[in-house]
Amino acid sequence: MSQRNLVLIIIIMLITSVLVAAASVGGTLWYVKSHQGEGGASFSLPFSQPENVDPVFHPLEKLVLSVKGERQTHFIMMELALETRNAEAIEGIDNYMPVVRNALLKLFSNKTYEQLQNQRTIEELQDEVKGTLLNAFSQTRYARAIDNVLLTKYVIQ
Numbered sequence: 001m002s003q004r005n006l007v008l009i010i011i012i013m014l015i016t017s018v019l020v021a022a023a024s025v026g027g028t029l030w031y032v033k034s035h036q037g038e039g040g041a042s043f044s045l046p047f048s049q050p051e052n053v054d055p056v057f058h059p060l061e062k063l064v065l066s067v068k069g070e071r072q073t074h075f076i077m078m079e080l081a082l083e084t085r086n087a088e089a090i091e092g093i094d095n096y097m098p099v100v101r102n103a104l105l106k107l108f109s110n111k112t113y114e115q116l117q118n119q120r121t122i123e124e125l126q127d128e129v130k131g132t133l134l135n136a137f138s139q140t141r142y143a144r145a146i147d148n149v150l151l152t153k154y155v156i157q
Helices: 003-035 087-094 097-109 113-117 122-136
Strands: 056-059 063-068 073-084 148-156
Touching: 056 087, 063 097, 063 113, 073 087, 073 097, 073 122, 097 122, 113 148, 122 148
Parallel strands: none
Antiparallel strands: 056 073, 063 073, 073 148
16 A cells, blocks of 8 residues: 555545534534424523523622721621522522622722722722622632622712
C-alpha cells in the first residue's frame, strides 16, 4: 500500500466520521423537537433556556447595619429582592442568607455615613450591592440563578 493510498483512506475515514457525527446531532435535535410535548411531558436540552420565562422577585430578610459617622454611629435598614428566572433556586438562595449578611456587613463596614449621604444615585449603591452579592455567590451553584439584585427599601439615619 502506497503512502498516497494511506492518506486517501485516512481522509475518507475523517469525512465519514464528520458526516456520522453531524447526522447524529441533527437526528437527535429533530427527534427532540418533533416529540416535545407528547404524552403531557415536555423535554428540554440541558443547555437550552426556556423562552419567555417571567422573572420571579424574591424578597430577602430585612437587614439592619451600622456605619460610622463623624460624631456617632448611624444605622442602615435595607430590604433587598432578588430577581431570578429559576424559581427552583429560591430555597437554596434562602439557605445562603448568612453569606448575604456577611458580604453586606463587609461592604458597609468600609463605608461612612458621610460617604453614603454623598452617594450620587441609588443605582450606584444598588450596583455595588449586586456586585457584592454576585461575588459572594460566585462559588455556589446559585450564582447563575441571580439575574438582578434590587434595593426595595433603604433608610439611613
